[in-house]
Amino acid sequence: MRPWFGVMLARSPDEKQAFKNGADLSRESYYYLSMSQSAKYMETAEAEGGVVIADLVNFVLYDAIKAGASDIHIEPWENSLMVRLRLSGVLKELIQLPLDLMEKISGRFKAMSNMVTYESSLPQEAHASAGPELGGVELRISIFPTARGEKIVIRLFDPGNRKFDLATLGFDEKTHAEFTTLLARPGGLLLVTGPTGSGKTTALYAALHHIANRAGASMSISTVEDPVEFNLPMISQSQINPTKKFTYAAALRALMRQDPQVIMVGEIRDAETAAIAVQAGMTGHLVISTTHTGIAAGAFTRLINMDIEPFLLSSSIIGVLAIRLIRKNCPSCSLPYLPEPSLLKLVPQELIATADFHKGRGCSECLQTGFIGRTVITELLIPDEVFRDAILQKMPTRALHQVAVKQGLRTLWHCGLNQVLTGQTTLEEVMRVISVDEI
Secondary structure, X not given: OOHHHXXXXXXXXXXXXXXXXXXXXXXXXHHHOHXXXXXXXXXXXXXXXXXXXXXXXXXXXXXXXHHOOOEEEEEEOOOOEEEEEEEOOEEEEEEEEOHHHHHHHXXXXXXXXXXXOOOOXXXXXXXXXXXXXXXXXXXXXXEEXXXXXXXXXXXXXXXXXXXXXXXXXXXXXXXXXXHHHHHOOOOEEEEEEOOOOOOHHHHHHHHHHHHHHHHHHHOOEEEXXXXXXXXXXXXXXXXXXXXXXXXXXXXXXXXXXXXXXXXXXXXXXXXXXXXXXXXXXXXXXXXXXXXXXXXXXXXXXXXXXXXOOHHHHHXXXXXXXXXXXXXXXXXXXXXXXXXXXXXXXXXXXXXHOOOOOEEEOOOOOOOOOOEEEEEEEEEEEOOOHHHHHHHHOOOOHHHHHHHHHHOOOOOHHHHHHHHHHOOOOOHHHHHHHOOHHHO
């Protein structure tokens, strides 16, 4: 077996035969079998005289879906075509393929998603379905030209494995109660902020699902998204199309004549969209949207930088939820540990003595990662009069954050630290998603 075939991890002939027969595999069996199915196919294909690209792509998709990956990265490196899976927010190598397969694999994904197959010098993006044999998982395929060839990233959406229930997102009791109270407001702008992959879309969909279940047919709910990732019951969803000038701003203007009570805007990207969203929030609509900022207070300065007047923000924004996803310790292999001294300095001395620091060492249950599943850490900023006065003074983000903390804001750091002190995750994991200047 050549090095680029990856590692065949199956431990016994019985396990190999079970996989060939399509047996229902346990987590442990899957770790040793399914994650190497692509490599197993490559080994067999070479012995039998050739690789069928459609089959290879299906095996890569199968491996990713069975592992619960959110993304597949296929990237030309110097000597190989690297295939990696994003598992619980972290990239893990699946297999390395020969570089001469790059154009064929790229062509296969282009054909699956009706892209321009002969175009290799421009970025392309489209949707496709993995097919019923792979559970009907939806694929969002992005192809980007690089100096070594085309890089392919596939986002996986499994409609059958998504439940948009606020109660199961991992919010602490206080945040859950305050957030649901905000969702009951008749108007205002509610923002969810965080980097890509932090759970913003899931939080938005869960919020809409909560409103729809609470109000039933008495509530008119509309969304403008890019793209529509899941179809939600009782909600009118639309997807923007910039090539036809159907932008967020154009869609919002049109929606205002549709008599909605709740509007979800996928993202506030520009000043025009921001202005319409703020105006809608002030005229009796509950508008829910996202921005890309680090901490909750940053949403205000970002919108001010879009030339939105501070007095409009102070009167329209009813709350900002900053959110991050962190991995949870594996209960099967979690053991007491002591964080690195440099990180331990960040923990208040009075809390260290009673802290229950734990870390997973890696086992078959967690695929040797030490973690199983993810949960959220949150920072919910609800402006009060003191904070609104600070907005009117156009204070910078850090100063706004300090005002909010003095008014009782429970920060991302405090939320994450609480989970570290109770042994649910590690200090290193919290610091992976929070920068030092956000503490």
